[in-house]
Amino acid sequence: MREFVHEAQPMRVVLKPGAAVTATPGEAERLGLRRLLVVSGPRGAHTARTVADALGDSCAGLHTEARMHVPAEVADRAVEAARELGADGCVAVGGGSAIGLGKVIALRTRLPLIAVPSTYSGSEMTPVWGLTEHGAKRTGRDPSVLPRSVVYDPELTLSLPVPLSVTSGLNAVAHAAEALYAPDASPLVALTAEEGARAMTAALPALATAPEDLDARGRALYGAWLCGAALGATTMGLHHKLCHVLGGTFGLPHAETHTVVLPYALAFNAPAAPEAMAALGRALDTDDVPNALRDLARRLGAPRSLAGLGLKEADLPLAATAATAQAYPNPRPLTTEGVLDVLRAAWAGDEPRPAP
Numbered sequence: 001m002r003e004f005v006h007e008a009q010p011m012r013v014v015l016k017p018g019a020a021v022t023a024t025p026g027e028a029e030r031l032g033l034r035r036l037l038v039v040s041g042p043r044g045a046h047t048a049r050t051v052a053d054a055l056g057d058s059c060a061g062l063h064t065e066a067r068m069h070v071p072a073e074v075a076d077r078a079v080e081a082a083r084e085l086g087a088d089g090c091v092a093v094g095g096g097s098a099i100g101l102g103k104v105i106a107l108r109t110r111l112p113l114i115a116v117p118s119t120y121s122g123s124e125m126t127p128v129w130g131l132t133e134h135g136a137k138r139t140g141r142d143p144s145v146l147p148r149s150v151v152y153d154p155e156l157t158l159s160l161p162v163p164l165s166v167t168s169g170l171n172a173v174a175h176a177a178e179a180l181y182a183p184d185a186s187p188l189v190a191l192t193a194e195e196g197a198r199a200m201t202a203a204l205p206a207l208a209t210a211p212e213d214l215d216a217r218g219r220a221l222y223g224a225w226l227c228g229a230a231l232g233a234t235t236m237g238l239h240h241k242l243c244h245v246l247g248g249t250f251g252l253p254h255a256e257t258h259t260v261v262l263p264y265a266l267a268f269n270a271p272a273a274p275e276a277m278a279a280l281g282r283a284l285d286t287d288d289v290p291n292a293l294r295d296l297a298r299r300l301g302a303p304r305s306l307a308g309l310g311l312k313e314a315d316l317p318l319a320a321t322a323a324t325a326q327a328y329p330n331p332r333p334l335t336t337e338g339v340l341d342v343l344r345a346a347w348a349g350d351e352p353r354p355a356p
Contacts (some may be wrong), residue, residue: 006186010234015152015221017214019168020047020116021054027149029112030057033089035056035060036114037082039101041067044094044118047156049118051093066094066101068254069247075104083107087190088233089295092147095168096254103129110280115147118156120168120200120220122175122228125150128236129246131173136322138247146232152225154217161229162208164301165220167255169204172224173197173293174239174262176283180276181269182234183329189233191277192272196226198283201296208300237330238323238339239265245322250311256303260349263297265340265350272331290352305349316343 012030014023028036040048041281043147045064052059063081067074082090082105090101099121104111107129112262115124126144130139157165176193177202179185183352191281200223206216242261246252271275293305303309311319320340332338345352 002187004024004186005184006188006317007233009125009146010148011146012149013152013225014149015218016226016299017155017218017221019151020153020156021153022115023190024051024114025055025058026072027151028055028089028091028347031112031148033112035086035088036091037061037063037085037089037105038091038093039063039066039078039093039105040094040098041065041117041173044098048093051091051171055091061088064108064129066098067130068097069137070100070104070130072131075101075131078105079108079283082111082235087111089114093118096121096123097227099123099147100130101249102147104131107142107170108177110144110189111344112219113145113147114149114151114157116151116153117221117224119155119160119255120172122172122224123232124238125225125228128232132248135249139244143145150225152221154214154221155167157217157221158212158214162211164255164299165211166297167259169220169223170262170297171255171258172200172227172294172303174243175350176200176227177262177276177280178237178239179227179230180279181235181331182237184234186233187247189230192226193230193278194283196223196230199223199229201284204300206295207264235329237328239335240332241328242323242339245319246306246311248281249322251316251318252306252309252311256309257306259297259302260306260309261346263294263352264346266290266293267354268338269331269341274329294352304355306343306347308349313345313347316340316347319343331342
């Protein structure tokens, strides 16, 4: 008998085309919210304005300064805006940057959050927040940052370029992978993660071939929901820690970094996580998960090395040291030298091979 603890997250999920405009006002009304601050990044400002207009008199203001990895100064300005406007809730429209900013607003103000994702990052399904300050990204878990409602609208992702769709989707697969070997996983989490990885890896080639296909876009959002939910119920390991260091300290792009690192983190952990690898193998229909993910990224034109993302080889020892500075759960014991080997392979884009 497998022993486990599973805690269901208190969240409502809506998935349908056009939901950003048609469902968001209803979700706000259901929560009793009448003065909502809508937040987004600069590139998503037009979409956020559309959502704000749909909210009508319930929208107290629009804030479009979200940035990748949630810099502290950006968070400070957004929190100040929410307080000055007397907001009683927040609607985050966009990708991980916008939702990450919405989470920090919720963390500091305790305002309820509605998420309207436009990418496949899965952040909207987790109680994890992140903040970058003094060149380092720190993360934490707090139930107050978990959105009360999530509105998935495939139409919002139609404008997401194929390269970013691919890396965003593979970022979601990373959530499922780490959830499968997390120490606090449960049978339900395992089923959710496997189905999420299956749905996402099947949807990505379809939407890359036909970017306007709403069915493929919807299946990718379904996969993102499941992958994010699996991660939200579990504890992150080496893969996410490495990506937080590479993004927060070295400024590497979030989804692209996850895409590059994932095969190498999985190759490192594979000998200590046979059940997780078997589940991913079923989802991807392969006996070699790390190379299957690397090949999928290659076929779909995604970045394949940290060097290609701009990381300098001289920075690898610092990244390895930062990634092992504090203890965290991982299937295999971590050493600075072992993590450095993972980073070297990812930097060069070598074939991922199981570490001895």
